[in-house]
Amino acid sequence: MRPIHYLRCFAGIARREWLRFLNQRGRFFSALVRPLVWLAIFATGFHFVLGVSIIPPYETYVPYPVYIAPGLIAMILMFNGMLSSLSMVYDREMGSMRILMVSPLPRWFLLTAKLLAGVIVSVLQAYAFLAIALIWEIEPPWYGYITVLPALVLSGLMLGALGLLLSSAIRQLENFASVMNFVIFPMFFASSALYPLWHVKEASLLLYDICEINPFTHAVELIRFALYGQIEPISAVVLVVATAIFLTLAVYGYDPAKGLMARRVAE
Amino acid sequence: MSTMPAFSVEGLGHRFGQRRVLKEVTFSIAPGDFTVLLGLNGAGKTTLFSLATRLYAQAEGTIRIFGMDIRERASECLRQMGIVFQQPTLDLDLTVDQNLFYHSALHGLSHREARQRIAVEAERVGLIEQRAEKVRRLSGGQRRRVEIARALLQQPRLLLLDEPTVGLDIASRQFMLDHVRRLCREQRIAALWATHLIDEVGEGARVVVLHKGEVLADSAAAQLLGEMRAPSMRAAFETLVQEREAA
Numbered sequence: 001m002r003p004i005h006y007l008r009c010f011a012g013i014a015r016r017e018w019l020r021f022l023n024q025r026g027r028f029f030s031a032l033v034r035p036l037v038w039l040a041i042f043a044t045g046f047h048f049v050l051g052v053s054i055i056p057p058y059e060t061y062v063p064y065p066v067y068i069a070p071g072l073i074a075m076i077l078m079f080n081g082m083l084s085s086l087s088m089v090y091d092r093e094m095g096s097m098r099i100l101m102v103s104p105l106p107r108w109f110l111l112t113a114k115l116l117a118g119v120i121v122s123v124l125q126a127y128a129f130l131a132i133a134l135i136w137e138i139e140p141p142w143y144g145y146i147t148v149l150p151a152l153v154l155s156g157l158m159l160g161a162l163g164l165l166l167s168s169a170i171r172q173l174e175n176f177a178s179v180m181n182f183v184i185f186p187m188f189f190a191s192s193a194l195y196p197l198w199h200v201k202e203a204s205l206l207l208y209d210i211c212e213i214n215p216f217t218h219a220v221e222l223i224r225f226a227l228y229g230q231i232e233p234i235s236a237v238v239l240v241v242a243t244a245i246f247l248t249l250a251v252y253g254y255d256p257a258k259g260l261m262a263r264r265v266a267e
Numbered sequence: 268m269s270t271m272p273a274f275s276v277e278g279l280g281h282r283f284g285q286r287r288v289l290k291e292v293t294f295s296i297a298p299g300d301f302t303v304l305l306g307l308n309g310a311g312k313t314t315l316f317s318l319a320t321r322l323y324a325q326a327e328g329t330i331r332i333f334g335m336d337i338r339e340r341a342s343e344c345l346r347q348m349g350i351v352f353q354q355p356t357l358d359l360d361l362t363v364d365q366n367l368f369y370h371s372a373l374h375g376l377s378h379r380e381a382r383q384r385i386a387v388e389a390e391r392v393g394l395i396e397q398r399a400e401k402v403r404r405l406s407g408g409q410r411r412r413v414e415i416a417r418a419l420l421q422q423p424r425l426l427l428l429d430e431p432t433v434g435l436d437i438a439s440r441q442f443m444l445d446h447v448r449r450l451c452r453e454q455r456i457a458a459l460w461a462t463h464l465i466d467e468v469g470e471g472a473r474v475v476v477l478h479k480g481e482v483l484a485d486s487a488a489a490q491l492l493g494e495m496r497a498p499s500m501r502a503a504f505e506t507l508v509q510e511r512e513a514a
Contacts, residue, residue, distance in 0.1 A: 005375025012372020095354035103373035
């Protein structure tokens, strides 16, 4: 197999992901509406409750909707990452996973291609959200729309890889729903998505430490800084390391020699 | 190369925990052979297919595809194989063409090659008019035809079919059988056709009888009938199973 075969394979996987996305308009709609509801209702309600001091990368006091926008973008990426993996569990139950797994290309490549294809769809949704968020005067500088792209891709990869790992360890769709609850909500709330971490530190040092090691926090912060043309190096490193760990474990989980995939594909 | 078996298994075994589902399975298929792997449900047919397609990791014995050990050269082996799984594996929300293009991409075919191959195979299975239809709208028989067209897109030299006619009406079953036999005859594709339906063992076929993970017989259908002095394949099969159970 030559590099061109890999490229064609990736293009095919990405195309399928896109077609599935187009076929599931409800998925797009709900992925977009969820953060908008937070922005329209939650952010408005908490506007005067939560004070946001001047913290980097902001140079002035910012309205609360502006503060939570990066967290909501990361939320889109997280839901998409999980849904893309959910489709892996669905594919496995429906049998179409076998077609992917018997491709002559190596399994690590197939899983990475699937992950990247999901990230492309996620990033497009994040930009759709940013366009609608202009209504709430969430207006990063023009170059922020460009500099945020690598942050979106890296965050999407980390969250997608986590979803892939979960899908490799889950037997049935029903189990996936409960794991989503135990993963998505704790990750989202124990992060800097809704409140600055100095607020959290004042309330609970333990929770602060949890937030600090939560990779979702680093996805939010990387996006927050990137929207203003800045890079948050620690967050970038954390995301790269977390992506590598999650993806490696997922590939291990889908390896027939380890028995996990063997057991599940067969059932 | 011509005498090299298209597919061979030797001393193949597999366990699910303590339960042994394949024991010392040994047989081979020559290029152009139509071989029926006959066994009741639970005989180990699907396990054998899963091992041959690398969905399961193989621990005991060897599987060779045109002489290549699947553990050592998985990629080359999978390139030689077209597979029709027992479980439907089409994406119901995509059209026939979209499913076929997806499969072509997974095998590294260019868009142009894929378009040509899809046109040929879709015509061969009589689905030219359904190419733009979503798979969900197709009948069970039509879906199976799509799956066999898909398995042939990358022009494999070995075709593995696991219970390909389950749930099909008589006409669709006959179409599938005739189609695969023609492929063996005209293109020298080797086919391993797993089934529990005894009447699918036609004249001239080779038959491998698998029962509770063991091979009970491996010969030409006519030869097996002669050796067993059985009036029909059903009688031969029942005798073999009874003898094994009594042993």
